[in-house]
Amino acid sequence: MTPDEVLLEEGRKALRIERDSIDSVEKELGQPFVDAVKLILNTKGNVIFSGVGKSGHVGRKLAATFSSTGTTSFFVHSDEAAHGDLGMIKPDDVFVAISFSGESDELLTILPALKNLNIRIIAMTGRAESSLARAADVSLVTKITREACPLNLAPTSSTTVTMALGDAIASAVMGAKKFSREDFARSHPAGALGRRLLMRVQDVMRTQNLPIVSSQASLMDAVEAMSKGKLGVVIGVDSSGIPEGIFTEGDLCKILRNTIDINKVSFKDVMSRELKSIYSHLSAHSALEEIKKYKVNQLIVIDSDKNFSGIVHIQDLIARKVC
Missing domain, CATH: 3.40.50.10490 (Glucose-6-phosphate isomerase like protein; domain 1)
Structure with a gap:
């Protein structure tokens, strides 16, 4: 040997x-x-x-x-x-x-x-x-x-x-x-399982300086709001603040490829009305699963009454080690 x-x-x-x-x-x-x-x-x-x-x-x-x-x-x-x-x-x-x-x-x-x-x-x-x-x-x-x-x-x-x-x-x-797994998580709040089971969407969502504009705004105004928000997305809301549509950097790229003058386009005509949302009381890990499922970077967060509460972004989930 x-x-x-x-x-x-x-x-x-x-x-x-x-x-x-x-x-x-x-x-x-x-x-x-x-x-x-x-x-x-x-x-x-x-x-x-x-x-x-x-x-x-x-x-x-x-x-x-x-x-x-x-x-x-x-x-x-x-x-x-x-x-x-x-x-x-x-x-x-x-x-x-x-x-x-x-x-x-x-x-x-x-x-x-x-x-x-x-x-x-x-x-x-x-x-x-x-x-x-x-x-x-x-x-x-x-x-x-x-x-x-x-x-x-x-x-x-x-x-x-x-x-x-x-x-x-x-x-x-x-x-x-x-x-249970939940009992175990309560004893290990800093561990991966603790983050998965205990951390809620409301703990990681963004509620300040959100990229929001009126659905009646111009596309240019929406793009400026998206740029300031630094999330690559802008949300269109009605007069009551209820989300009606969403517009992403990807959508903007598609428009620019068609050489459309964005100064002459209304935001409501180009925003997508297929909003992907999640309740604020659900686990942060469930938000990650939804983001993966729909292949998006963010979700609209709503409360139990379905009112707009904020945005949860993939960047925030990664930063909080929700994986």
Whole structure:
């Protein structure tokens, strides 16, 4: 084997070991998993993850996952908990202790205090006979045959299966709570999904200095308004301000190709009356879909009473990263 092939084989071997470890845990999944999910579903408090070393890193990740999927959660370092942070934990909370050996001194030290508070404890460990597993109300055992590390020493397979099992619990809790895409978006307002589901047309539409003229105006006046608006479009409205037509830079180019004297043309004679509109309360993403559908650059925005409210332009949607 070439040096590159040796490296590839080592990588594939590690992935196979971790994959097989997850498969093994899946096959052993049973009532303890159900009990753990029910404990979390029924708690009136928070879900507290704790651990040290690599288990602590896994705990931090799982706490973040639970918090972002509808279950209030946070991480407490086991050592810090023994020196004052235990005061953050309340009787209604569920405590998830992570230790593959199940003999972490830092965790075992705080277990009696947790028991005195009647806090329910879920253990995530690799040993069913460990001190942690015996002390917990629910014990989730993640047995593995070996670590993916070539020396079979560094926590690799063990941390992978623990994290995967934690994700499985979070997924089951989400399903039971009927946690929706909209719920997820509310926890991630800055993300792409948040922008897609939460941002409305009224949040991105333009309402000031709109390129609007009377439908009775001359085409020259309409072109001047379009130029000032810098949107490549001008809207013709009636005496009540209700949109009647639209005229774009593309329409102007077509007229100029026919060598028409625009000074002698009335705007109402050339504007298109096929207005593409959207309600202001709809999602900004739906405006993007309509723009793509009709192959236009902008939409007229109307309110619930179908009154003209503004213009939403493709430039504004791109600027707000609605995609």
